[in-house]
Amino acid sequence: ETGVTQSPTHLIKTRGQQVTLRCSSQSGHNTVSWYQQALGQGPQFIFQYYREEENGRGNFPPRFSGLQFPNYSSELNVNALELDDSALYLCASSPQQGSGGRGYTFGSGTRLTVV
């Protein structure tokens, strides 16, 4: 089975710019979640998509937005980048909104640096 793949692996952006991160979910998984992990911290939930609809959101401002496509791949868009947005962005997929004993399968992440 294929795992979760994210692109790009690393990215450097300037404050105020916009960025799009991409994620291909694991085969058979229809739910995708995005997490932000700052250095030395645990992952923080951004939002979740199930069958192309957002069905859960963490404490992140509206400039963080996303999409899920019919093949269950997903994008995370961040507008008006701030220095504090520098982090590892993790995509996780699961079958049926996180059911199943393995919880979520994570990708290797995209390291975003805002300068």
Place this chain on the structure above:
Amino acid sequence: EDQVTQSPEALRLQEGESSSLNCSYTVSGLRGLFWYRQDPGKGPEFLFTLYSAGEEKEKERLKATLTKKESFLHITAPKPEDSATYLCAARATSGNTPLVFGKGTRLSVIA
């Protein structure tokens, strides 16, 4: 508010020196308690899911246990390749709840 706290933040062990990592959780009904391993610059790698107090799961040198308030990850006779950050996450039963993570324990095993 759902919360997960891990201790210690960092742990340094000699090869073969067994120890335990702690995860305290406060969630409104526990759907599952998850342990992940994370290597530097990588995504979390699934280790275990525990569902109810008294449950235990083992994998090689790792054993996870669960009580009503805490989970422990016991590491027996660790090797240098066990060095990583270990993350604990809880999921509540209500609605489409996400994983709530602790900050992790950074484990270093010295040969």
